[in-house]
Amino acid sequence: MKSLSRLGFRPASLPLAADDILEFHAARLLLLMYICGTSGRIDGLTKMAKLDFFVRYPDFFQIACAAIDKTSAQPPASDAIESSMIRHHYGPWDKRYYQVLGHLEAKELITVTKHKQSYQIALSALGRETAKALAERPSFQGLVKRQREVKKVFGSKSGNALKDLIYQLFERQVAKRALGQVIIK
Template sequence: MRSINRIGTRPASLPLSADDVVEFHAARLLLLFNLCGVAGRIDGLTKMAKLDFFARYPDFFEVAAARMPVSSDEVAQDENGDSAIESAMVRHHYGPWDKRYYHVLAHLEAKGLITVTKEGKTYRLALTDLGKQRARALALAPSFSGLVDRMRKIKKVFGGKSGTFLKDHIYKIFDEEVGRRPMGQVIE
């Protein structure tokens, strides 16, 4: 994965997807912390990864949300018809995961956009004032409107749940798609 600043060193003949650019993932995580967290903070890597899974896999989110006791207007289907997987994740010990998280989180921390602190066994991931400012600006960008709408729905349904609850919920509902998938294999 490369920073957008270093793409100039890449031969123009090689294809480049947004999935290869660290800022693409950084922007999504800034939005996730801002829209799905509490006061711009998410407690736990597991919770962050599961909320991100629902943001990246709209069809899985709709199925999982339908199994939760919330009103149907809170989980209305995506009006944009956006059901494509934004960026693939792999099966890991605790459910869906992206090996790039450590790189992206370090990037965000180095840019002064988040702080990462450890409290007991839990990592607290929190937006800095600059991170909140950037996340608010991203949320207003038309190119992120579909993702922003989805994240607001994710917060309503799963924002108050723990990472362990989300992991267990995913394994229970998506046993074949996630739970039985071999470690490291892409979730489709």
């Protein structure tokens, strides 16, 4: 994964996927904290990853909504997976999280603090301003809408509750996958 600032010498003829760009993931996580967090904070990497899973896998989000009888969720505009995740010890995970969170912390957009056995990831004042500006951009409206739905349905649940729900509902797609294997429909 590369930062846009390091792609200046890349030949323009080579294809470049958004999934390969650090800032793509950083923007999504900033918005996740801003929209799905409580006062711009998400308590725990597990909760962050599971909320991100439901944002990135809209078809799984719809199945989970139906399973818990939350009819308020709107059907996704597209059931395409935005960016794949892998099966990790605690369910869906993105091996780039540590790099992206480190990037956001170095840019002073977030703070990461240890609290008991987990980490609290919180927007800084600059992070809140940046996330607010991103949320207002037309290019992020689809993502913002999905994140608002995820917040409405799952925002009050703990990371462990979300992990358990994912393992229960998506046993074949997630729980039975080997560690490190990509999660697919």
